[in-house]
Amino acid sequence: MEIELIEIRDFIAQHPPFDTLDETALNNLPKKLTIRYFRQGSVFPDALVETKSLYIVRTGAIELRNEHEQLIDKLAEGDIYLVDEQVDKFSNKLKGICVEDSLVYLLGYEDLALLQNQYSEFNRQFNQSINERLRHAVELTQSADMRDLSAMKLEVSGLTDRLPVIVDAATTIQDAAILMTSEHVSSILVTSKDKLVGLLTDRDIRTRCVATGLGYAESVSNIMSKELETVLDKTLLSDALLSMTRKKIHHLPVMKGNKPIGILTTSDVIRHLSTSPTLIATDIYKANSVDALKKISALLPELQLQLSLSSATAKHIGEVFSSITDAITCRLLELAEKLYGAAPVDYVWAAGGSQARNEQTSHTDQDNALIISDKLQPEHDEYFKKLADFVCDGLDACGYIYCPGDAMASNSQWRQPLKIWIKNFSHWINSPEPKALMLSSIFFDLRPVYGTFSLFNQLQDTVLKQTKKNELFISHMVGNALTHQPPLGFFRNFVMVQDDKHKHTLDIKHRGVVPIVDIARVIALDNGINATNTVERLDAAFECNALSAEMHGNLIDALEYIGSLRIRHQAKQIRAGLSPDNYLPPDELTGLEKNHLKDSFSIIKTMQQFFESRYPSSSMR
Amino acid sequence: MLTALLGKNYARRQLLKKTTSAVMKEYLQKPFPNKKDLISDIEIVSLDFETTGLNPEKDSIVSIGLVKISKLGINLQSSSHQLISTNENLPETSVVIHQITDNQLANGINIDAALPNLLKILSGKVLLAHNMKTELGFINKMCHKLYGTDFIIPVIDTQFLAKRSFERQGRPYKNNELRLFNLRQSFNMPAYKAHNALMDAIATAELFLAMVQKMSPENNARLSDFLS
Incomplete structure (x- = not known):
């Protein structure tokens, strides 16, 4: 082979099943490849390539979804993917989307067959990897619980929750702006003789009217976007999202036949892509016992898996899990108040550590504190102790294990009236000793979750003033x-x-x-x-x-x-x-x-x- | 100027009438692709020279790396890397490339012997390179020396495309940003450790595919959208 292609050979040689090949086969391999490039957002594979090929991802990432839009697999560096109806009927129904710019190597079907015939270990591993994907796909399809998690199979009509605001093309810009303000919308549709002729957004008013000095009494037709992309109500969310990304548009009118029935915006899509956590949160608020909450929280590792497969960022996952912990905490407090009656004085439940920072993953230990109004009387302590024990025990049952350092509201030290908290913090700040510094990582990250937030704000203000x-x-x-x-x-x-x-x-x-x-x-x-x-x-x-x-x-x-x-x-x-x-x-x-x-x-x-x-x-x- | 107005194919026919060189005649015989054709239908040759310097008058070619692109795929089967002997004492102008022995291949062959083969590969194709000046300058000089005529070919230059893209966005750029390595990085492409003419030709070809996808995600761009 050309010694210059060593770099390509070495890359291939690292990855299974190619790592089972001998020197000769590896040396001959690079010359048999074709290199293709797929841009982020493009459909994979495309029509330019023969159907029977093996793809090897050099860089980038490709998501594969089945006909229900469920995520089956994500191909990354070194992963292989075979497109061939005879060998792998299932893959054929999969749709791929490049979620990153991707460079891929293609190996022709005949060259692949030669390798399979000649090298039995290669053949075995190759078939195994294809079968694993198949099995995974089937499992996913059969699992009913999973189906809810796939927001991508929603139709766009499910997302447009209000009728669009519509004005006539002759309406003045000012009247349109007044209407948009009173309706709390950032975009409206413009019609002329019942026909959709344009879309007007906040941005249009800013860039095409205010910035250019156009009179407010001019008609909206002067500044609206005229060449409109629209989608039909039955369009899948994933397809709509793709066309929004590709065309770099943020508003997409949704049509039923010729009639506009809504506007899909990027923020709608983002909101609904996190449908599954939202669903879980709804279930949490309906849960009537610690047992019910325990059942729901058992789903959390699976949710983390799904979110990471759907390439959510670490930051987003942290936010989702922290908000779920918040929801569970709130529900436990509501249940406790139901059980023991309303609190005798105001209080706020505050979360510490990673929950406070919105950086939790599925299960971590709990850190929390109770800040109680200074009106607290000694006889009230019994109530708050029961309340705190109920919540901390409940969290532990839901998988948020007790804090090893006992930094929890069930510990009387972390269940104090505001004035004591202020005193404690002043002490930690002014004579910082190792113990205080250890606590600082928990309690200088504190966020109110439930109750009278103003109590928390008073504490935070005093603390920040001193630090x-x-x-x-x-x-x-x-x-x-x-x-x-x-x-x-x-x-x-x-x-x-x-x-x-x-x-x-x-x-x-x-x-x-x-x-x-x-x-x-x-x-x-x-x-x-x-x-x-x-x-x-x-x-x-x-x-x-x-x-x-x-x-x-x-x-x-x-x-x-x-x-x-x-x-x-x-x-x-x-x-x-x-x-x-x-x-x-x-x-x-x-x-x-x-x-x-x-x-x-x-x-x-x-x-x-x-x-x-x-x-x-x-x-x- | 005339070429710009009438097109490369017109210039090609004019040259064909004038030239007396058999090699050149054969090269010019095949029409260049139509500018209006889809870029996905065009056969392109990505080419890179390693040279002893940038001046074609004084410096010489050390190696030639090339790879063909068709249907927007880089076909590694077509890749080749040819060492060029810079020893002027061994003129072998008559040796045709496939008669060269392995030993000579390893030590490099004379550029006079390599050029006819290169022209054979380039005939009727579009030439792709990163910063075209070097490659074009050297081929042109060799064609004058050996065949007494200009060299002509439709060219796509990834550096020119990058520059144009920055300018169209009204984005100021540093010369450094136009380097092959840096442009590839901006397209999320791997950094190749080896630097030889073939790896650079492949790297350029990959960058070009990325640029095509960026300009036309639907694969409907025309050849004319890319020509220098």
Whole structure:
């Protein structure tokens, strides 16, 4: 072979089933390939290619869905996909969409058949991988529970929940704007003699009228969009979404025959793509016992798996799971109030830790606190103890295990009137000792979930006033934030976990996610930022110049990248019936991913060095 | 100027009338593709030279890498990498390429011997390269030297396309951004470690496919949309 094609050969040789081939076969392989490129959003495969081919993904990602629009598989680097009706009847019904720009190698059917005949191990593994996909697809199709999770098979008519607001083409721009304001819509349809002739959006009024100085008394026909894309009511959401993405449009009139029956907007789509979590939340609010909640929360690992398969971002998954925990917490409190009667004085239930930051995954331990009005009398304590025990026990039953550090409202220390909370926080801030710093990671991330939120706001205001620009406290916090270092050696090699249970793995939570979370918390406290979510804290820090644009962008990328590897690792464990953890074996990663991960760790290192030099006293501790 | 107005095929016929070289006659015989044809129907040759420098008058070609694109697929079967001997003491102008021994192949053959084969491959095709100036300059100089005539071919230049795309978006760019490596990165393409004429020709071809998809996701663009 051309020695120059070694790079292609080496890539192929790494991936099963090709890794079973001998040197000669591998050397001959590159010359038999054709390279194709598919852009994000395009249909895969396309008509340009012969139907009988084997695809090998070099870079990118391709989603395969069956005729019910269920996600069957996601092809990524090194994955193979066979298109051939004789061999694999099932695949033929699958529809592929490239969710990333993808570079693929094609192997002709005859060349494939030659390899299959000549190399029995190759043939066996090849058939096995094709069969696995088939089996997975069938399982999915048969599972009724799963069907609800596929928002993509919805018809667009199911999403347009209100009739469109319609004006005549002769209406003035001002009248249209008045109508849009009173109807609370950002877009309206324009008709002339009952025929749809245009679409008018907030943006049109801004860019084509206000910005150009066009009179408000002109008719809307001057500024509306005229060449309209529309969809029929029976169109599948996935198809509508595809055409919106492709044509870069945000509003799509939905037609029943010639009559407009609604407008589909990008925000509708985004809202409904998370239908399954929404459904779960609805079930939670209907649940009448801890047992019922327990049943619902048993579905959560499956939801995490589905979300990660549908390429939701780590940030989005964190938000979904935190809001589900919120919902379960609220429902438990409602049930408790039903059982023990209404609270004698106002209180607020606050979540701590990852739930407060909206960064939870399916199951973690619980951190929470009860802040009670200063009107609290000693005889009320009995009530709040029962309430807290009920909720904490309920959360534990639902899989949110008791906090190992006992940072829960069931512990009387974390069930206090507001004035005591204020006193405690002042103490932690002004004489920061190790215990206080440990607690800080839980209680400086606090978010109200249920009850009288103003109690929480008073506490937060006092806390932020005391931490803002409090150099001593902040440098202690920085020191604390530097205790978790990314697992990267001097020569850019991974530093693995040493204990027997998790040998040869990377603890990507404590040594990847936590360092960023810790630093974001310090910056927030230093600058009086009241956000709890790490990305939101970093955004706010960038806005108030506490973080450079470069570091801000890098940290957010690193957090999302490490988060996505964590989600994928956990999805794999869930699928294998294991309980998800944070110990990632580097063997699960491709060469490219290892490099990305090393880059992400380097970013964290750079950030830590920066903060160490900015708060020199932090390193002296 | 005349070429721009009347098209490459007109210029090709004019050259064909004038030339006395048999190699050139054969090359010019085949019409170039129609500008209005769908890009997916066009046969394209992605070409890369490694040279000792940028000046065709003084420098020489070290190796030639090429690969064909048809139906918007890069056909690796057609890929080839030819080392060129820069030793001027061994003129073998009469040697046709398939008579070259393995040993000579390994050590490289003379450019005079390689050019007829290259022209055979390029005949009737569209030429693709990243920053076309080098490749065109060297072929043109060799054609003058060996056949006493201009070289002509429809060309697609990925660097030109990138520049045009930045300009159309009104987006200022640095020269650095126009490098093959950086453009590939912006299209989410793997970085190839090896740098030889063939890998660069393949890298350019991949970049071109990405650009086609970006300009026309429906695969309905015409050849004229890409020509320099």
